[in-house]
Amino acid sequence: MPADLALAPAHSIADEMKSIVGAANLVGPPVERRNKKRNRKDRRLGTRDEAPLGSYAIDEVVPVAVVSPGSEEEIAAILRIASERDYVVVPTGGMTKQNIGYVPDRIDILLRMNRFNKVEHYDAGDLTFGAGAGMTISDVQQTLAANSQMLPLDPMLPDRATVGGVLAANAHGPMKSGFGGARDYCIGVHFVTADGKIAKGGGRVVKNVAGYDMMKLMIGSFGTLGVITSANFKVFPAPLQTRTFVCAFASLAEAIAFRDRVLASPLQPMCVEINSPRAQEYLAAPAAPRDPDHHHAPVRLENYSSWNVLVRASGSDAVLNRYRQELGAAVTREIAAADEKQLWTRISNDEKQLWTRISNFEPTVIDRHRNGMVINVSVSIADVQSALQAAEDSAIEHNLLCASIGRITAGALVIAFMPLAVDPPSAMQFANAASSLRGRLPRDASAHVLRCPKESKSRFDVWGTTPTDLEMMRSLRASMDPHGILNRGRFLA
Amino acid sequence: MQYSRLARQIRKIVGKDAVLDQPEDLMLYEYDGGVDRGTPDIICFPQTTEHVSKIMQLATKAGVPIVPRGAGTGLSGGSIARKGGIVLGFSRMSKILEIDIANQRAIVQPGVVNLDLTHAVESQGFYFAPDPSSQKACTIGGNVAENSGGPHTLANGVTVNHVTGLEVVLPDGRIVEFGSKANDACGYDLTGFFVGSEGTLGIATKITVRLTKLPEAVATMLAVFNTIDDAANSVVAITAASITPAALEMLDGWTLRTVEAATPAGYPLDSAAVLLIELEGLREAVDENADIVRNICMKVGAREVRLAANEAERQRLWSGRKNAFGAVGRISPSYYVQDGVIPRTRIPETLRHIDSVSKKYNLQIGNIFHAGDGNLHPLILFDPRDADQTARTIAAGREILEFCVSVGGSITGEHGVGMEKLNEMCVMFSEDDIEVMTRLRNVFNPKSILNPQKVLPTTRSCRETNAGDHPSLHGPVNASAPATSAHGAD
Numbered sequence: 001m002p003a004d005l006a007l008a009p010a011h012s013i014a015d016e017m018k019s020i021v022g023a024a025n026l027v028g029p030p031v032e033r034r035n036k037k038r039n040r041k042d043r044r045l046g047t048r049d050e051a052p053l054g055s056y057a058i059d060e061v062v063p064v065a066v067v068s069p070g071s072e073e074e075i076a077a078i079l080r081i082a083s084e085r086d087y088v089v090v091p092t093g094g095m096t097k098q099n100i101g102y103v104p105d106r107i108d109i110l111l112r113m114n115r116f117n118k119v120e121h122y123d124a125g126d127l128t129f130g131a132g133a134g135m136t137i138s139d140v141q142q143t144l145a146a147n148s149q150m151l152p153l154d155p156m157l158p159d160r161a162t163v164g165g166v167l168a169a170n171a172h173g174p175m176k177s178g179f180g181g182a183r184d185y186c187i188g189v190h191f192v193t194a195d196g197k198i199a200k201g202g203g204r205v206v207k208n209v210a211g212y213d214m215m216k217l218m219i220g221s222f223g224t225l226g227v228i229t230s231a232n233f234k235v236f237p238a239p240l241q242t243r244t245f246v247c248a249f250a251s252l253a254e255a256i257a258f259r260d261r262v263l264a265s266p267l268q269p270m271c272v273e274i275n276s277p278r279a280q281e282y283l284a285a286p287a288a289p290r291d292p293d294h295h296h297a298p299v300r301l302e303n304y305s306s307w308n309v310l311v312r313a314s315g316s317d318a319v320l321n322r323y324r325q326e327l328g329a330a331v332t333r334e335i336a337a338a339d340e341k342q343l344w345t346r347i348s349n350d351e352k353q354l355w356t357r358i359s360n361f362e363p364t365v366i367d368r369h370r371n372g373m374v375i376n377v378s379v380s381i382a383d384v385q386s387a388l389q390a391a392e393d394s395a396i397e398h399n400l401l402c403a404s405i406g407r408i409t410a411g412a413l414v415i416a417f418m419p420l421a422v423d424p425p426s427a428m429q430f431a432n433a434a435s436s437l438r439g440r441l442p443r444d445a446s447a448h449v450l451r452c453p454k455e456s457k458s459r460f461d462v463w464g465t466t467p468t469d470l471e472m473m474r475s476l477r478a479s480m481d482p483h484g485i486l487n488r489g490r491f492l493a
Numbered sequence: 494m495q496y497s498r499l500a501r502q503i504r505k506i507v508g509k510d511a512v513l514d515q516p517e518d519l520m521l522y523e524y525d526g527g528v529d530r531g532t533p534d535i536i537c538f539p540q541t542t543e544h545v546s547k548i549m550q551l552a553t554k555a556g557v558p559i560v561p562r563g564a565g566t567g568l569s570g571g572s573i574a575r576k577g578g579i580v581l582g583f584s585r586m587s588k589i590l591e592i593d594i595a596n597q598r599a600i601v602q603p604g605v606v607n608l609d610l611t612h613a614v615e616s617q618g619f620y621f622a623p624d625p626s627s628q629k630a631c632t633i634g635g636n637v638a639e640n641s642g643g644p645h646t647l648a649n650g651v652t653v654n655h656v657t658g659l660e661v662v663l664p665d666g667r668i669v670e671f672g673s674k675a676n677d678a679c680g681y682d683l684t685g686f687f688v689g690s691e692g693t694l695g696i697a698t699k700i701t702v703r704l705t706k707l708p709e710a711v712a713t714m715l716a717v718f719n720t721i722d723d724a725a726n727s728v729v730a731i732t733a734a735s736i737t738p739a740a741l742e743m744l745d746g747w748t749l750r751t752v753e754a755a756t757p758a759g760y761p762l763d764s765a766a767v768l769l770i771e772l773e774g775l776r777e778a779v780d781e782n783a784d785i786v787r788n789i790c791m792k793v794g795a796r797e798v799r800l801a802a803n804e805a806e807r808q809r810l811w812s813g814r815k816n817a818f819g820a821v822g823r824i825s826p827s828y829y830v831q832d833g834v835i836p837r838t839r840i841p842e843t844l845r846h847i848d849s850v851s852k853k854y855n856l857q858i859g860n861i862f863h864a865g866d867g868n869l870h871p872l873i874l875f876d877p878r879d880a881d882q883t884a885r886t887i888a889a890g891r892e893i894l895e896f897c898v899s900v901g902g903s904i905t906g907e908h909g910v911g912m913e914k915l916n917e918m919c920v921m922f923s924e925d926d927i928e929v930m931t932r933l934r935n936v937f938n939p940k941s942i943l944n945p946q947k948v949l950p951t952t953r954s955c956r957e958t959n960a961g962d963h964p965s966l967h968g969p970v971n972a973s974a975p976a977t978s979a980h981g982a983d
Contacts, residue, residue: 123901125733126836126867148735170677181676183685184654199929203921205834207866208903209640209689210910210921211948212930213653216685220677237735263597264618266709266775318777380674382595411675444673464679469669472936473680479932492680 013087013108014065020077025115027053027066056110058090059103059454063110070115072190072198072229079227079485080196082109088488089194091223093134093162096363097169099451101222101490102462111227113164119143120230121204128204130188130232133164150238152179152270156360164228170220173359174312177407178270179236186215188232191225194481199226206234217476222491225480239314241346242270244354245323246333248306252276252392255307256385258330259408262311263381265326271312272409273358276388279403279416280304282364283357309408312355361405362450365416373430373452375437377406377413379445384408390440391415398433399423414450427453431460438464463491496534499555499579503537506547511538511585522562522580526627528829528877529570529912533560533580540585542660542668542698549696550666552579558945559664561692563604563635566627568830569911571639571691576945581696583634589613590699597704598657598674603634603697610702619704622649625907626815637697640689642907644740644814647865648773649705651907653688658701661687661694664942674701686933691909692944694937708739708773712783713801715810716768716790717761721745723794724766725841728864730789731770732837736782739773741865742814745844748821748859748872749813755820758813764796768864769814817861818872825857825874829886832908833897837867846896847871854889856882868906869897895920910948918948919955928952 014028056066069075082089087108092098116132117139123129124147131140137151137158144150154173155166165171167182167189179185188202191214201214218228249255255274262272275283281304309330313323324331335351357364362374379387388404395402395417406413417433419425430452438447449462473492477484500514513519513536523530534557539545552559558578565572574580587604594617601610607628611620624643625631631641637659642651649655658672672684687694718724724743731741744752744767749760760767770786772779787798801807821828835843844860847869851858859872871893875886894904894917904910904917918927931949934941 121901123836123838125729125838127732128836170682180650180654183682184650193929197925197929199926200922201926201930203903204901205836205867205903205906207642207646207651207834207863207868207906209642209651209907210903210905210914211918211926212933213640213686213689214930216653216682216688217933219685220680220682225681237737263706266706268774315775315778316781318781319775322775322777378675378677378679380596380598382593383675412677444675446675446677446679448679469671469680469683472663472669472683475936476681476683476933479936480929 016081017065017067017078017109020074020081021067021069025068025070027056029053029064056095058098058107059457061104061107063090063107065108066110066112068112068115072192075111075192075227075229076196076198078109078111079192079194082485083195083483086483087485089485090487091164091168091227093165094136094157094160096157096161097165097171097450100169100449101487102493103454103457104487105489113162113227113229116164116229120232123204124149127235127237128187128206128232129235130204130230131163132230133162133228135163137161137163137166144235145238148238148240149235151233151235152185153182154355154359156362158359163231167219167228167231168221168223172407172412174271174273174355174407176412177272177409178268182219183216185234186219186231187234189215189218189228190230191218191228193226194483194486202232204232223487224477224491225486227486239270239347241316241320242312242314242351243320243323244335244351245311245313245327245331246335247309247311247327247330248332249309250306252307252385252388255309256408258309259384262327263409267313267323267326269311269313269323271310271355272407273310273312274388274404274406274408275308275310275358276392276402276404277304277306278401279361279405280308282361282368282403283354283405310354310358358405361414362416365403365418366451369418371419371425371453373417373434373456374450375415375417375434375447376450377415377441377445377447379411379413379441381409381411383442383445384411384413387413387441387445390437394433394436394440397436398429400425400429400433425453427455427459430456434460495555495557499551499557500535502551503535503548503579507537507539507544511540512536522565522574525565525567525570525572527568527570527911527913528827529573529575531573531575532577533574534577536580536582538582538585542662545581545662545696545698546666546668548579548581549662549664553664553666553940553942556940556942559942560944561634561638561696563632563638564606564627564630566631567635567639567911568832568908569639569905569913571909571911571944571947572635573912575912575947583632586698587632593674594619594704596674597706598701599704600699600701601633603632603637603700605633607631607633607636614704615707618707620707621702622646622655622705623652626818633700633702634697637688637700638690638692639907639909642863642868644742644863645771646907647741647863648737648739653685655703655705656684656688656700657703659684659687659697660699661697663695664938664940668698669695672701689909691911691948693934693948695943710774710776710779711739711807712772712779713807713810714770714783714786715760715799715801716770716795717764717797717799718766718768718794719764719796720794721766721844722841724768725844725864727768727790727793727795728840729838730793731786732865734785734789736785738770738786738865740769740771741863742769743767743860743862743864744769744814744817745860747857748817748861751824751859752813752817752820755823756812756816758809760813761796769810814861821859821872821874826876826878827874829873829875829890830908831869831871831873831890831893832905833869833894833902834906835867835869835897835900835902837865839900839902840864840867843869843896843900847893850889850892854885856885856889858889863906866906867902891917912947915946915948915950916954918950924952924955927955
């Protein structure tokens with residue numbers, strides 16, 4: 001790539017983008033914006049985004065242009081220009097997970113998918129659904145709820161998180177225990193490659209082996225293989241009645257022994273979630289943002305000394321009674337619809353709120369501790385206990401606090417490390433804690449950082465050790481994005 | 494001759510008794526469970542990953558195709574050496590390497606027979622969920638290649654939902670590991686991408702599979718209908734009622750009578766269709782859902798709904814379904830099985846369309862299929878010695894698949910594209926879709942040494958197919974094989 005092109009002035013990027021998507025769908029550098037005429041139609045449609053570029057910064061890196069394309073063809077045109085001129089492109093949905101990965105070298109084009117927010121198809125009788133990548137998870141669930149259906153995908157911040165973003169990051173929530181991950185129910189995907197090919201994989205039917213499984217490749221690819229434009233899903237009947245059994249244990253070992261009993265039983269819960277003692281502090285109260293630099297009296301840990309396992313089940317009264325009988329004396333509390341007025345759903349607001357808070361664990365922690373680190377850990381079922389113990393030990397070793405939650409029958413854990421109130425953290429402290437955690441995990445496990453202070457990111461591998469196939473992954477990436485324009489330097493770097 | 498030298502080199506790797514290259518031996522490996530044929534030049538039976546790696550290096554160096562083969566039960570020509578070359582048989586890599594109940598995983602070699610794994614773990618309360626009809630013979634390596642399904646994958650998912658890790662040998666001989674016993678691994682999900690790639694990306698030499706807990710309760714029901722529409726509408730109603738049976742199979746009147754003649758399973762001979770419905774899970778849930786399903790079927794118009802009272806009755810009801818293909822084989826010289834998928838709500842109109850195709854081409858078509866997930870298996874009866882009938886069979890099959898795609902479905906639900914449905918890929922996917930997939934294949938298998946001319950048509954041939962012209966894709970394929978000319982493409 002000739003150097004003079006790579007160093008094209010900022011206004012030329014904005015001009016090029018404007019010619020593709022129109023001024024209304026572009027946020028460019030300030031000099032551009034002054035020249036823009038606002039018309040009423042734009043305002044009415046809400047397509048004009050007046051937020052300054054700085055509000056789209058990722059790890060303090062401010063994009064040169066923020067673009068909201070309206071069609072796959074526009075995305076293809078943008079990516080072709082970007083490939084040609086070596087512009088770095090960051091595709092984004094609700095920007096809830098952009099803290100994942102290394103600090104971008106630069107962002108020439110932030111590609112917002114907010115206009116891809118429509119239902120593509122919904123065949124309720126067939127339990128299949130397709131949505132644009134920019135549709136929020138809340139909107140998806142609301143659409144499906146009209147037919148008493150749901151997508152078993154309950155990631156954090158569903159009002160902002162989008163279909164495309166959740167797939168790209170392979171984000172998960174508590175329902176992963178009972179329904180598996182996105183790879184288990186995403187049945188089709190449309191995307192645009194970095195060199196501007198509009199392509200797809202899968203289809204709209206629940207069983208399909210025609211062609212390569214592009215869904216698997218796009219899920220968890222963090223936007224590095226192409227820009228996801230829409231996805232199709234197998235959806236599920238929404239439960240009419242659920243109940244959550246809270247089981248408290250004095251130690252992690254007892255909690256895991258209980259989980260093993262659940263695994264050995266005939267029960268098929270929707271969710272089996274663990275909350276470490278300190279995690280309960282974050283799940284108990286609504287997130288009240290506090291200035292992390294201001295001193296707060298530490299919350300007394302005495303209130304939260306147990307390891308809790310939460311089992312959520314759905315079904316008729318007979319089925320739920322069977323759960324109670326099987327779980328037996330371990331149950332310390334039941335959260336169910338007691339209020340007659342709620343009969344239409346038979347799911348209590350308390351229960352809904354509890355599970356929403358579990359989904360939102362990461363933002364809750366970060367609201368309270370601007371300098372916090374959250375790690376996604378994936379382990380085999382039998383290694384869950386040692387992974388959770390490793391997190392506790394690593395935190396102590398590096399003078400941090402640790403709070404863990406996770407899907408313990410699926411081995412998908414979310415572990416947070418927070419600084420002590422009296423002790424401002426150093427960048428190395430997080431790097432060391434992460435390394436220490438990884439060092440204690442078994443070979444099969446992986447641990448990638450969902451969020452940590454920007455200063456720490458350059459000091460350690462935020463993705464963790466990679467198996468023998470790294471070379472293969474890099475070649476795959478090169479075949480889909482020869483110039484490495486998509487999320488350059490952030491993933492598999 | 495190149496192949497005699499190659500055979501000598503391979504004998505040095507795998508041993509003298511593990512290489513076949515005599516014509517009478519090669520003939521036995523010309524076909525699979527489908528209708529295509531192709532003669533390999535060498536068949537060998539590696540015993541270790543290192544054997545596979547060394548053979549791959551040899552083949553790459555010599556520029557000779559390699560085709561992996563499990564039990565040869567595939568239905569789309571996936572294990573046919575259509576360009577000749579080396580067939581790698583996995584009958585000597587058939588060990589269960591590890592059973593890890595605590596992690597609900599097993600690690601197996603590719604040659605392990607599907608049902609053998611279930612037998613090895615069922616005493617501990619587990620089974621391997623994918624259950625293709627050929628599960629007594631087919632191998633897990635083959636299941637991985639084809640992403641196999643089966644009647645019970647409706648609730649539990651197909652093979653890819655049950656594989657979490659792989660050891661793979663690439664065409665250049667490199668041995669790589671994808672995934673692990675954990676559900677997710679850092680980086681791209683190469684495990685998920687590999688499953689269903691039909692032996693075109695690499696050869697799996699170790700497979701980490703998920704083991705599923707055996708259900709506490711099972712209810713098997715037979716719903717009998719006087720019209721095929723009522724049966725189809727019952728499937729739609731059951732799905733709409735938010736019940737996901739473990740299996741939901743349908744046989745039409747002609748098929749069930751053929752089946753009864755061979756394997757008396759108790760299907761009423763004067764009925765127009767039967768549904769075989771199985772519910773699994775917690776006893777309370779199964780009992781409740783069985784009542785709901787019975788009521789739905791009766792309301793839609795079932796003549797009767799029978800519930801198997803015990804295991805013997807259950808097995809008897811299933812025996813008809815499981816032996817159906819064999820029963821059809823008794824009365825017809827050959828049959829062509831289709832594998833199209835449609836949205837479940839479109840079953841009634843699709844069955845009517847198949848009926849019209851049957852009349853148009855004057856062919857008997859039996860319908861037996863996984864109704865619950867809309868995966869049809871129309872059986873088109875034909876005599877491969879009758880060229881005209883064969884040609885009509887192919888045309889009828891293609892017309893059915895095109896109809897499936899036109900209502901939003903797929904050309905294959907579980908049998909794979911193989912060589913059989915290469916042209917139909919162009920009906921479902923655009924040139925750009927196929928170009929992107931080809932790019933990805935080339936990362937793994939740049940010279941297309943591995944299972945050449947499978948899954949992905951050339952974009953040129955796609956253009957020709959879509960223009961209404963169906964020339965043979967890649968030149969003549971072993972003209973001596975009778976069915977090949979019919980299925981090569983034209």
